[in-house]
Amino acid sequence: MNVLAYLIPISLILGGLGLAGFIYTLRSRQYEDPEGDSRRILSSDWDDKPKSD
Amino acid sequence: MTTLSTNSPASCPGCIATPAERIEVPLPDAQLALSLPTIHCQACIAKVETSLGAHPGVRAARVNLTRKRVMIDAAPEVSAQELADLVIDAGFEAHELDIGALNQTETDAAGRDILMRLAVAGFAAMNVMLLSVAVWSGATDATRDMFHWISAAITLPALAFSAQPFFRNAWAALRAGRLNMDVPITLAIVLAVVTSLWETGLSGKHAYFDAALTLTFFLLAGRWLDARARSAARSAAEELTALEVPRAWRVTDGAPTEVAVSTLRIGEHVLVKPGARAPVDGVITEGASEVDRSALTGETMPVTRTKGHSISAGEVNLTGPLTLQATAVGTDTSLHQLAALVAVAESGRSRYTSLADRAAKLYAPGVHILSALAFLGWLLWSGDMRVSLNIAAAVLIITCPCALGLAVPAVTTAASGRLFGKGLLIKNATALERLAEVDTVVFDKTGTVTMGTPRVTNWGDLTKGEQKLAYALAQGSAHPLAQAITACGRADSLEPHALLNLQERPGYGTEAELDGVAVRLGRPEWIGARFDHDGLCTVLDSGQGPARLIAFEDTPRPGASDLIAALKQENVDVVLLSGDREAPVARTAAQLGIYTYAAQKLPAEKVAYVQSLTGQGRCVLMVGDGLNDTGALAAAHVSISPAQALDAARAASDIVLLGRDLEPIADALATARKATKRIRENFQIATVYNVIAVPLAVAGMATPLIAALAMSTSSLTVSLNALRIRGRS
Numbered sequence: 001m002n003v004l005a006y007l008i009p010i011s012l013i014l015g016g017l018g019l020a021g022f023i024y025t026l027r028s029r030q031y032e033d034p035e036g037d038s039r040r041i042l043s044s045d046w047d048d049k050p051k052s053d
Numbered sequence: 054m055t056t057l058s059t060n061s062p063a064s065c066p067g068c069i070a071t072p073a074e075r076i077e078v079p080l081p082d083a084q085l086a087l088s089l090p091t092i093h094c095q096a097c098i099a100k101v102e103t104s105l106g107a108h109p110g111v112r113a114a115r116v117n118l119t120r121k122r123v124m125i126d127a128a129p130e131v132s133a134q135e136l137a138d139l140v141i142d143a144g145f146e147a148h149e150l151d152i153g154a155l156n157q158t159e160t161d162a163a164g165r166d167i168l169m170r171l172a173v174a175g176f177a178a179m180n181v182m183l184l185s186v187a188v189w190s191g192a193t194d195a196t197r198d199m200f201h202w203i204s205a206a207i208t209l210p211a212l213a214f215s216a217q218p219f220f221r222n223a224w225a226a227l228r229a230g231r232l233n234m235d236v237p238i239t240l241a242i243v244l245a246v247v248t249s250l251w252e253t254g255l256s257g258k259h260a261y262f263d264a265a266l267t268l269t270f271f272l273l274a275g276r277w278l279d280a281r282a283r284s285a286a287r288s289a290a291e292e293l294t295a296l297e298v299p300r301a302w303r304v305t306d307g308a309p310t311e312v313a314v315s316t317l318r319i320g321e322h323v324l325v326k327p328g329a330r331a332p333v334d335g336v337i338t339e340g341a342s343e344v345d346r347s348a349l350t351g352e353t354m355p356v357t358r359t360k361g362h363s364i365s366a367g368e369v370n371l372t373g374p375l376t377l378q379a380t381a382v383g384t385d386t387s388l389h390q391l392a393a394l395v396a397v398a399e400s401g402r403s404r405y406t407s408l409a410d411r412a413a414k415l416y417a418p419g420v421h422i423l424s425a426l427a428f429l430g431w432l433l434w435s436g437d438m439r440v441s442l443n444i445a446a447a448v449l450i451i452t453c454p455c456a457l458g459l460a461v462p463a464v465t466t467a468a469s470g471r472l473f474g475k476g477l478l479i480k481n482a483t484a485l486e487r488l489a490e491v492d493t494v495v496f497d498k499t500g501t502v503t504m505g506t507p508r509v510t511n512w513g514d515l516t517k518g519e520q521k522l523a524y525a526l527a528q529g530s531a532h533p534l535a536q537a538i539t540a541c542g543r544a545d546s547l548e549p550h551a552l553l554n555l556q557e558r559p560g561y562g563t564e565a566e567l568d569g570v571a572v573r574l575g576r577p578e579w580i581g582a583r584f585d586h587d588g589l590c591t592v593l594d595s596g597q598g599p600a601r602l603i604a605f606e607d608t609p610r611p612g613a614s615d616l617i618a619a620l621k622q623e624n625v626d627v628v629l630l631s632g633d634r635e636a637p638v639a640r641t642a643a644q645l646g647i648y649t650y651a652a653q654k655l656p657a658e659k660v661a662y663v664q665s666l667t668g669q670g671r672c673v674l675m676v677g678d679g680l681n682d683t684g685a686l687a688a689a690h691v692s693i694s695p696a697q698a699l700d701a702a703r704a705a706s707d708i709v710l711l712g713r714d715l716e717p718i719a720d721a722l723a724t725a726r727k728a729t730k731r732i733r734e735n736f737q738i739a740t741v742y743n744v745i746a747v748p749l750a751v752a753g754m755a756t757p758l759i760a761a762l763a764m765s766t767s768s769l770t771v772s773l774n775a776l777r778i779r780g781r782s
Binding site: 039 | 094095096098099116117118119120165168169172173176179180183184196199203207
């Protein structure tokens with residue numbers, strides 16, 4: 001049962017990473033324009049780097 | 054990633070709104086916004102952005118495809134019209150938006166805030182649930198205690214953050230001496246956590262950490278659905294407002310300059326071009342014209358106004374340019390004084406208690422009494438404080454209105470989504486519930502059941518030559534009656550007579566020469582002809598023979614008669630209430646099959662009429678578009694206004710009807726009734742679960758596992774039941 005000492009923190013950290021990722025997407029306003037963003041990847045205008053604005 | 058928009062789409066409220074922290078607002082300098090209703094793909098995005106980027110004054114432009122608009126950061130000297138023209142040249146429809154009216158950050162912040170709390174509650178609930186499953190499967194002794202302590206360590210901070218809205222609402226309600234749904238929720242959460250901590254400290258068997266978190270998660274999901282549905286409707290309504298950019302022409306030293314309406318001051322001279330709405334109250338100093346006052350009075354007959362006459366803000370100038378000297382601006386105008394009427398009328402409506410609140414009123418005391426009785430009963434019987442408190446907590450958790458919290462928002466979200474697809478914006482949270490109770494519908498006439506655009510009724514009576522002459526003369530004016538004649542001529546593909554010296558006499562009509570004879574089209578008094586006609590009319594003087602009368606009537610809005618027939622079938626009383634004169638009102642009523650009508654009603658009389666119906670115990674649905682209806686719209690049980698209505702009318706109503714057709718209103722009534730039925734069903738389902746689970750809890754047989762099962766299944770059943778509204782038409 002000693003394995004729990006590793007498993008529980010690992011599962012918490014992984015879950016926490018997911019939460020932090022979600023919070024990051026929320027904060028950086030990635031849900032502003034879901035339709036436009038899904039279309040923008042089809043445009044080859046800014047293939048090398050994201051459009052700077 | 055940065056975007057230009059300061060709003061986030063309703064479907065995905067983005068970004069956290071912890072108020073203390075500054076939210077990064079990308080492109081805070083966006084000063085211009087254009088609405089692009091026709092864009093639909095990545096090529097459109099690129100085309101719009103490159104065409105705008107090519108303009109030297111534009112620093113940045115970003116299209117939001119979800120909202121179909123572009124936000125532009127440009128130099129101050131760049132005008133929105135200039136940029137709109139650029140986009141139009143690129144092949145897209147573009148309209149200027151008033152960026153001040155797109156002030157949506159408040160609703161969005163609320164949505165984001167809830168989503169954030171939802172994510173935290175979801176994360177914590179999943180982890181605690183994993184640990185709980187281990188306990189339920191038989192973990193014992195030190196392992197169980199450790200799992201409980203870890204659960205506690207996750208639960209306490211997670212709840213402290215994510216359950217805050219419930220704590221705050223409950224506190225506010227208790228302080229005001231009321232009970233709402235949040236009181237039993239808060240009590241259940243707090244009691245569950247406290248007893249679980251106590252149990253854990255004593256190495257007990259049962260802890261309810263998972264229940265407290267799942268409860269919070271489901272309830273937040275309900276709140277979020279609610280916020281999302283409302284913000285979708287609100288943003289669409291705001292877009293309508295933003296499309297009307299308030300601009301005016303100020304005349305200084307004889308030269309007009311375009312300025313924002315808010316900068317106008319009393320005593321300044323303002324030019325009102327034909328077709329424009331007067332921005333201020335004022336006295337005419339120059340020019341003569343006909344003025345359409347229908348937005349203020351409902352009267353369809355235009356009135357002549359010349360130098361010295363006064364004009365109220367909101368009246369539409371029809372023919373000649375007018376220069377006004379402003380006598381009242383901004384909130385002092387007669388237009389804004391109608392807002393006072395709205396405030397008075399609205400106080401009556403705020404008395405409505407939603408179904409959820411009514412359920413909470415029955416439910417909250419019941420639950421508390423039950424839980425307290427269980428506690429006292431067990432305390433007397435066993436004398437064990439710990440067991441009794443555990444039982445009381447189990448009763449509170451099992452009965453906690455998890456399904457009840459979802460019952461209403463799940464249904465209203467599904468129903469508003471369905472109605473949005475049919476062109477109805479539900480602006481108010483309880484509008485659907487109120488709509489379901491309607492038994493009387495009051496319609497305004499001008500602009501609501503009629504389009505407000507006249508149509509020639511006796512075109513066929515004119516000879517071919519007269520038709521051609523009228524068509525030719527009508528082309529000299531932008532007056533609605535002249536345009537109706539032009540439309541007739543174009544429909545018959547007539548060849549207009551070639552006229553000499555065609556010119557418009559503002560306020561009177563148009564005149565010209567045909568083969569050396571003076572011909573005229575205009576007001577009967579001006580032509581000098583007398584006709585026994587009480588409706589809208591104009592007179593054609595062909596220079597030979599008697600003058601001819603051309604009569605007009607207001608065209609009914611499409612779907613109006615179908616809607617009224619459908620309403621009558623549902624046994625709903627229909628009333629026509631108008632500020633127009635008796636004769637045209639009676640005619641329209643007869644045309645549409647409405648038996649009850651009232652004419653020449655002033656705005657205050659309309660309010661009184663609606664209030665007297667309410668006094669008779671009726672639930673009135675008011676459908677209106679004019680400024681003269683705003684009071685009545687606010688006084689009615691529930692109200693609808695078409696998208697073409699003035700901003701003030703739209704603001705006063707609960708539901709906005711997009712599109713020209715009135716027919717969806719019948720559908721809205723049906724959907725609202727169905728939605729209310731589903732809400733009641735949901736309450737019943739939630740009650741059935743309680744009836745099964747509560748005896749177990751009171752008997753002390755409820756384990757955390759049973760609580761978790763009862764909570765999840767009831768929430769799922771309720772949500773699925775709500776979704777049924779979307780499916781069937």
